[in-house]
Amino acid sequence: DIVMTQTPLSLSVTPGQPASISCKSSQSLLHSDGKTYLYWYLQKPGQSPQLLIYEVSSRFSGVPDRFSGSGSGTDFTLKISRVEAEDVGVYYCMQGIHLPMYTFGQGTKLEIK
Amino acid sequence: QLQLQESGPGLVKPSETLSLTCTVSGGSISSSSYYWGWIRQPPGKGLEWIGSIYYSGSTYYNPSLKSRVTISVDTSKNQFSLKLSSVTAADTAVYYCARRGDEGVDYWGQGTLVTVSS
Numbered sequence: 001d002i003v004m005t006q007t008p009l010s011l012s013v014t015p016g017q018p019a020s021i022s023c024k025s026s027q028s029l030l031h032s033d034g035k036t037y038l039y040w041y042l043q044k045p046g047q048s049p050q051l052l053i054y055e056v057s058s059r060f061s062g063v064p065d066r067f068s069g070s071g072s073g074t075d076f077t078l079k080i081s082r083v084e085a086e087d088v089g090v091y092y093c094m095q096g097i098h099l100p101m102y103t104f105g106q107g108t109k110l111e112i113k
Numbered sequence: 114q115l116q117l118q119e120s121g122p123g124l125v126k127p128s129e130t131l132s133l134t135c136t137v138s139g140g141s142i143s144s145s146s147y148y149w150g151w152i153r154q155p156p157g158k159g160l161e162w163i164g165s166i167y168y169s170g171s172t173y174y175n176p177s178l179k180s181r182v183t184i185s186v187d188t189s190k191n192q193f194s195l196k197l198s199s200v201t202a203a204d205t206a207v208y209y210c211a212r213r214g215d216e217g218v219d220y221w222g223q224g225t226l227v228t229v230s231s
Contacts, residue, residue, distance in 0.1 A: 001176075039217040048209055048221035049160065060216060092160060096217060101173050104160040 002027050002095050006105035014113045019080040021108045023093035028073045030097075037096035040069055040078045043107075044089040052091075053078065085112055115139040117210050117222035125204075125229050131197040135210030135222060142191045143168045148213040151184065151195045153206040154224070161206075165213065166193055200229045 003026040013019045023038070030036050040053040051060040053069035056076060066081040080087060093105040121133035135149070142149060150165035164174040166184045174182050183196040197204060207224040 041218075048224055049218075050221070051217055051219050054217040058216070060219065094160075094218070096213075101165070101175070102162050102213075102218070104162070107159045 002029075002097070002103055004093055004095055004103055004105035006091075006093055006108050008108060009106065010109040010111070012111045012113050013080075013083045015085060016082050019083050019087075019110060021078045021091050021093075023071075023076045023078070023105050025074045025076075025095055027097075029076075029095050030073060036072060038069075038071065038076050039094040039096060039102075040067075041092045041094060041104075042087070042089050043092065044086075047089075049092060083110070083112070088112055115212065115220050117212065117220055119208060119210050119222045119225040121225065121227070123226060123228060125200055125227060126231050127201055127229055128199055131195070131200050131204060131208075131227055131229075133195045133208055133210075133225065133227070135193050135195075137191045137193075137212075142186065142193065143188045146214055148173075149186065149193045150211050150213060150218070152209045152211055152218075152221075153204075154209070155203075155206045163195065163197075163208075202229050205229045 005024045007022045029038050036056045038056045041049040043049040052063050057069045068079050070077050090107040090109050092107050096102040116138045118136045125131045148165045151163040164184045166172050166186050181198045186193040205228050207226050209224045210222045211218045212220040
């Protein structure tokens with residue numbers, strides 16, 4: 001089974017400042033089709049998770065460009081260039097190399113200072 | 114706009130079977146482009162994929178739950194369903210239905226809390 005490990009598990013950021021979350025997988029997420037199946041989600045308080053980033057670095061429809069994803073193989077990063085109050089919640093990475101099966105990281109809670 | 118809505122009992126007794134249905138509106142469950150699945154989240158904890166189904170009926174289950182899970186689809190009603198047998202308190206969670214497309218799990222239901230208690 002692929003294990004997804006996120007760091008940090010929580011962070012507190014001043015509005016307007018950047019934030020970064022790391023996600024490491026126990027196996028490479030690079031598929032033989034050339035795609036890397038790593039996704040990022042944000043679960044705002046009391047809501048369902050929402051897709052932010054797919055295939056490492058592609059922003060989903062409607063996602064602000066202050067969110068960006070990078071990485072390859074087993075190491076990935078989600079960056080928020082300037083945190084806003086509406087960005088609070090729990091961020092999850094998810095692997096989908098064995099689609100339609102997937103596993104999630106343990107989550108990173110973002111709070112505003 | 115695609116919408117998914119979970120429905121079913123909010124309270125299930127230990128050892129019984131949890132049954133939920135997801136109704137899809139604003140799109141067809143029979144599209145060849147998508148898989149439909151269930152994900153759960155115990156209170157205050159992270160997300161766990163339960164299983165997925167294709168409109169043809171092909172199913173894929175989390176190995177840790179496989180012996181207790183059945184997912185089925187009813188294309189005539191644009192619905193898919195989850196059955197989880199022999200539940201315990203550890204199965205208490207918010208259960209989400211969701212769609213997986215080319216861009217990942219892109220649409221989620223609002224979730225429904227199922228509590229296992231006598």
